[in-house]
Amino acid sequence: MGKNAPVTIREIADAVGVSRGTVDRVVNNRGKVKPEVAERIQNCMDEMGYAPNKAGRALVARKNPIRIGCFLPSIGNAFFDEVIRGFWAAEAEFRDFGLSIFLRETRGYRVEEHIAAINTLLEEGASALCVATLDVPAARDCVNAAVAAGVPVIAVNNELSGTKRLCYVGSDYQKGGKTAAKLLSMLCHDPLEMLIVTGSLQVKGHNDRVFGLLNALAELGLSLRLETLEESLDDDDVAYHVTLRALEEHPEINCVYITAGGVGGVCQALRDSGLRARHTVEVISFDDPDGTKALIRRGEIDFTICQEPFRQGYQAISAMFHYFLGGKKTAPADCLTETVIKIKENI
């Protein structure tokens, strides 16, 4: 039943005995329809299983394309390159169907700059937003304000839970930490003397990676004799200096856990410290921009744990596009990308 040719707006109009325009008003609740007529139309649509055809809508959308504004703190952070590639891949695929996107970027994690960039997107006429920003009150307010103003938002890469966003497209960071723990347990000898170089304490995902690791290590029964935590701000220079200092202070470190950017800086510090000449040091990182790939190939990093950044970009745009073409009825579901273990052999 109902698995036949799709129902069109004209068929509904004919069945009810009204014009297509009237049906359209009901479909898109534009008002100005007598309630009882609206109800008859609604019933008929339900019975016949009507859903507006996306190709028809897309063709009209050419006049006012859907303009998705994208924001990423991606300057100087190669991780986001793949997310951006994903954005543009989706744009290329859906351009003919009335989609266009534009992008604003900042460097680092200063929340005022994020908010300013997002507001600029709105001023430039964004009809929707895909953003990766911080899990702090000011940023959440900014997102909620956009939604209240009728601009739907998808959270990319950073969860922003509790806001009015449509959905989240990104990684399960705790799972990433758990996975790292298991791998470490296979590589290292008890007890661990660990240096953790995290990105920013303001980024929830980075924190989740740390807690996910520590909890899982405890569950696995590994003892942690030393646990030093440093912040790199996703910057190679900063990472270099904090790592070098930590290694000098604690030459017994036998394991380095890098939750975010600054991977190159950490590895440079490891080389310069000469620590590896004295004992083995296991290194686990996250994500795989080109710099990290090279370090994996050279054996300076044992594993890197990835999160499908290309798909995050692609999926966010695609989901928003289909949300619009579907008449903004049902919010897209959260999309958790895979936790992907990369070693020299499969990178």
Add this chain to the structure above:
Amino acid sequence: MGKNAPVTIREIADAVGVSRGTVDRVVNNRGKVKPEVAERIQNCMDEMGYAPNKAGRALVARKNPIRIGCFLPSIGNAFFDEVIRGFWAAEAEFRDFGLSIFLRETRGYRVEEHIAAINTLLEEGASALCVATLDVPAARDCVNAAVAAGVPVIAVNNELSGTKRLCYVGSDYQKGGKTAAKLLSMLCHDPLEMLIVTGSLQVKGHNDRVFGLLNALAELGLSLRLETLEESLDDDDVAYHVTLRALEEHPEINCVYITAGGVGGVCQALRDSGLRARHTVEVISFDDPDGTKALIRRGEIDFTICQEPFRQGYQAISAMFHYFLGGKKTAPADCLTETVIKIKENI
């Protein structure tokens, strides 16, 4: 330059001073256009950078939808469930744009049955094919015949290199084998006493997984004292019996490598043999249907190496669809899905 509003067929027609119909004939080389007129139109299109709008085409395609026939040897092989989910996800996404798909399945690797199924798809009016079949001459001929008859083919999951197929969407199986080797080297003690349970010697991917493993083990310097090869035909019963016999014959086996289906049967045989009571046995498998997931969670399998089956299904359909809407001009590029390591912690 050229980054402005997209050019429409009407603009070309007006610029050249002909009707839209005539331009349409040139765009789709339907002939019946005076050569010199055709040339003027072609030049104008090149200059102005014309490309037909996909939404317009999609709307028309509603009358004669693109019908993609899909073939998989998926009966009784849970691996393909996710590929099929990918097929239908793409169908749902593009249905409104004039796409429909239909599926034929067989059980196992009898090439005549594959060919019969594919020919049935053609008789049922497929305008394109997405197929996973064997890398043997008869199947290749069948694919080439379809292409010669004007029905483009995408090879899914199984490469079919050397045929006239549009492209391949699937895994790099050698890479899978290499990855398994590295993981084994982390888990096992030298020397390995290995049992290999492969799917079918007729499936190139399964063979690649075996050779990829053996080559990489040699490179890694691991010695292989025993190497027993059995065929499961992706069937749990067969897998059970060949495994049980092998374990009885060679109780020194300390490592089982399962390249394809029959994973449940192998693990059952391991339990029944009681081998694990005497010494540790490492088990590595491929792919993660529900049965395998459960075995990973219970610790009966150490790793499973996956290949993004959902994406294979989705991508094959999506690529074919865009190929049609793009006017069949440029063949889509090969799509190699990721080699994904799954352990209990990230499954």
Add this chain to the structure above:
DNA sequence: TTGAAAGCGGTACCAA
């Protein structure tokens, strides 16, 4: 509050 008509870009068909 409603209907009628034009138009989005491309294709198909008939008449010239």
Add this chain to the structure above:
DNA sequence: TTGGTACCGCTTTCAA
């Protein structure tokens, strides 16, 4: 070999 016209499904606008 060409042009004209209708149509795919939906939105928008104007008039009633």
